[in-house]
Amino acid sequence: MDLIINKDRFLEILEKAKETKELGTLRNIISEIILSVSTKHDDLFLLNISDNGDTVRYNKDLLLSELKQINETQTIERAKYYTERLIKSIEEIKTSKINEINLNRWKEYSDIITDSLWIWPKRDNSGVHTAGYWGNFIPQIPYQVITRYTKKGDTVLDTFLGSGTTLIECRRLGRNGIGIELNEKVAKEADSLIAKQENPYNILTKVICADSRDVSKEEILKITGGKKVQLIIMHPPYFDIIKFSKSEKDLSNAPNLTSFLTMFGEVIKNVTDLLEKDRYLILVIGDKYARGEWIPLGFLTAIEVIKNGYTLKSINVKNIENTLAKRNQEDLWRYRALVGGFNVFKHEYVMVFKKTDSKHQLVEDVLKNWKAV
Numbered sequence: 001m002d003l004i005i006n007k008d009r010f011l012e013i014l015e016k017a018k019e020t021k022e023l024g025t026l027r028n029i030i031s032e033i034i035l036s037v038s039t040k041h042d043d044l045f046l047l048n049i050s051d052n053g054d055t056v057r058y059n060k061d062l063l064l065s066e067l068k069q070i071n072e073t074q075t076i077e078r079a080k081y082y083t084e085r086l087i088k089s090i091e092e093i094k095t096s097k098i099n100e101i102n103l104n105r106w107k108e109y110s111d112i113i114t115d116s117l118w119i120w121p122k123r124d125n126s127g128v129h130t131a132g133y134w135g136n137f138i139p140q141i142p143y144q145v146i147t148r149y150t151k152k153g154d155t156v157l158d159t160f161l162g163s164g165t166t167l168i169e170c171r172r173l174g175r176n177g178i179g180i181e182l183n184e185k186v187a188k189e190a191d192s193l194i195a196k197q198e199n200p201y202n203i204l205t206k207v208i209c210a211d212s213r214d215v216s217k218e219e220i221l222k223i224t225g226g227k228k229v230q231l232i233i234m235h236p237p238y239f240d241i242i243k244f245s246k247s248e249k250d251l252s253n254a255p256n257l258t259s260f261l262t263m264f265g266e267v268i269k270n271v272t273d274l275l276e277k278d279r280y281l282i283l284v285i286g287d288k289y290a291r292g293e294w295i296p297l298g299f300l301t302a303i304e305v306i307k308n309g310y311t312l313k314s315i316n317v318k319n320i321e322n323t324l325a326k327r328n329q330e331d332l333w334r335y336r337a338l339v340g341g342f343n344v345f346k347h348e349y350v351m352v353f354k355k356t357d358s359k360h361q362l363v364e365d366v367l368k369n370w371k372a373v
């Protein structure tokens with residue numbers, strides 16, 4: 001639960017606490033605030049916001065835990081340090097260049113995942129999202145990476161748009177979005193679905209029907225007014241697991257694994273110039289199993305990205321929830337796995353790369369040596 005607090009009064013009291021010389025006096029002041037916050041007593045100084053002045057929003061549990069931390073400290077120096085930290089979290093907004101996360105209040109962002117295991121029991125069905133497009137990703141993926149790697153008003157480029165999940169999230173989060181999709185029918189459907197999503201921040205979303213390997217960069221720059229994009233999201237076909245069309249330009253119709261990787265590399269080469277330096281590229285992909293062999297599409301495509309001047313920042317493993325049809329076959333797959341000596345896929349990857357100029361990345365060095373052999 002969030003509390004609306006009278007900012008000036010709160011700061012005044014905290015400053016008073018910070019100026020005290022006695023730990024006992026400081027604790028008394030903090031205890032009074034704790035009482036005020038936990039009982040939500042309107043006539044107590046903090047929550048009385050009837051008079052003019054700025055207010056500040058604070059999560060009640062977090063605020064109480066910050067205050068208790070101050071009061072449980074054994075030295076006046078430490079108590080003052082925590083009080084000063086609380087003052088800062090109210091006074092200043094501290095963000096990095098690439099997102100809007102207020103680092104002075106980082107504990108409030110419990111929805112942002114910073115571990116490498118991404119488990120969601122089900123897809124987010126809010127907004128206009130539908131699960132209808134076979135091979136789409138869950139909206140939680142673009143939500144995570146857009147909030148983590150962009151600010152409002154930035155532009156996100158999705159090179160394999162499909163049903164438009166990324167651009168729908170762009171509208172909800174106030175980021176401009178450009179999506180490229182090869183299949184005309186799919187692109188049209190995505191365009192009309194995206195248009196149904198409310199656009200409270202009045203941002204621009206644009207669907208381009210083209211081959212991402214040679215989509216015109218000029219056309220994209222025209223849309224952005226000449227500016228580069230701040231995030232690229234790639235959710236390519238997982239080679240030929242799902243055939244998305246009959247077109248030979250479609251990555252899912254690559255005649256073999258090598259061609260698939262070449263085509264994927266061509267997409268990266270074509271769009272990398274459009275990405276601002278030190279910004280991020282997200283690759284969402286799973287592996288495949290064919291003729292008794294686990295094909296590590298995730299790692300093979302990651303190598304293509306690294307070869308094009310990116311540094312790998314994270315490999316996140318996301319759970320795959322079985323569809324109803326697959327659930328019925330679960331026993332069969334378990335039996336096959338026991339016979340065949342392999343394990344059944346339950347995960348895919350959300351990999352994070354940063355565009356960099358560094359010529360001394362360890363992984364890139366290894367790749368260069370591989371080529372030399």
Ligand SMILES: C[S@@+](CC[C@H](N)C(=O)[O-])C[C@H]1O[C@@H](n2cnc3c(N)ncnc32)[C@H](O)[C@@H]1O
Pocket residue numbers: 133135136137138159160161162163164165166180181182183186210211212213235236237238244245249250251252
């Ligand atoms: C895995 S799906 C993307 C799904 C999307 N993330 C969503 O949530 O709906 C891959 C998409 O890439 C498209 N595609 C395949 N080859 C392409 C190419 N060369 N250029 C652009 N799009 C391509 C396919 O038509 C398909 O819609």
